[in-house]
Amino acid sequence: MSRRQDRVQDGQPVLQVRGVRKAFGGLQVAQDIDLEVRQGTVHALIGPNGAGKTTLLAQICGEIIPDGGRILLNGQDITTLAVHARARLGLARSFQITSLLNGLSVFDNVLLAVLGRSASPWRMWGNVRRQEPFASQARALLEEAGLARRADDDVLALSHGEQRQLELVLALAASPALLLLDEPMAGLSAAESAEMTQRLMQLKGHHAMLLVEHDMDAVFALADTVSVLVNGRIIASGPPEVVRANAEVQAAYLGEGMEEQPQSRPPA
Numbered sequence: 001m002s003r004r005q006d007r008v009q010d011g012q013p014v015l016q017v018r019g020v021r022k023a024f025g026g027l028q029v030a031q032d033i034d035l036e037v038r039q040g041t042v043h044a045l046i047g048p049n050g051a052g053k054t055t056l057l058a059q060i061c062g063e064i065i066p067d068g069g070r071i072l073l074n075g076q077d078i079t080t081l082a083v084h085a086r087a088r089l090g091l092a093r094s095f096q097i098t099s100l101l102n103g104l105s106v107f108d109n110v111l112l113a114v115l116g117r118s119a120s121p122w123r124m125w126g127n128v129r130r131q132e133p134f135a136s137q138a139r140a141l142l143e144e145a146g147l148a149r150r151a152d153d154d155v156l157a158l159s160h161g162e163q164r165q166l167e168l169v170l171a172l173a174a175s176p177a178l179l180l181l182d183e184p185m186a187g188l189s190a191a192e193s194a195e196m197t198q199r200l201m202q203l204k205g206h207h208a209m210l211l212v213e214h215d216m217d218a219v220f221a222l223a224d225t226v227s228v229l230v231n232g233r234i235i236a237s238g239p240p241e242v243v244r245a246n247a248e249v250q251a252a253y254l255g256e257g258m259e260e261q262p263q264s265r266p267p268a
């Protein structure tokens, strides 16, 4: 299967957000947002609760339409496209809250995600379970994520860390050009967070990622670019070490957390 991102040259912008605005009543949750994610890189979006991070992801994936501005995916204007149309163009999202189907096995959850790419997944469901190439794609995805031995278990039997890993597998089933990750480390133990960080590190060369995350260890290990969103406005954006040193950022948000970070990290 050819991977969508192979068509895009390294370093090219996969996502471009240009002057995006959104208000809920009188509450400005996106104020003239500019943001770019380049091929093979991780752009981390950080900021306090209520800053507008999830709402921005929702506008990028099409659940919410901006009041103004433009969103481009691989150069194509997707600002007003429906969610499924964006997904077909290579955009995948993992959710802050779990999106797994309880009562189905791990394997069937992945198989459904793989089928989601086909034109009429539900029509095919009845006889597809043992059909190649869908089943083998699902197995390969589970293998890659280290979840193969859990294939026949109900998703409810998984640990929280395994569930978050499985959610990532579901997002990856579409071979997305751009992966939107909303707090993938939420609720994970330190060991599980480190594992997730490792996994995202492996995926980094293959998928552009926009990562919303509170775990600063993960952010500074993974991000090539960090943007800080406060009250719907990006107050700083740039390489992690530059953003970390920004006085306005420290005052607005990161004071305590950031000072604990080492002063430099090896290049990702």
Ligand SMILES: Nc1ncnc2c1ncn2[C@@H]1O[C@H](COP(=O)(O)OP(=O)(O)O)[C@@H](O)[C@H]1O
Pocket (backbone or CB within 6 Å): 024, 027, 029, 047, 048, 049, 050, 051, 052, 053, 054, 055, 056
């Ligand atoms: N559908 C909505 N209608 C009205 N207000 C909303 C809606 N969704 C989010 N909000 C408000 O918008 C602000 C930004 O929310 P959100 O994007 O979830 O922030 P974050 O993900 O950064 O914590 C919050 O004040 C939230 O209460």
Ligand SMILES: [Mg+2]
Pocket (backbone or CB within 6 Å): 053, 054, 055, 096
């Ligand atoms: Mg959120």
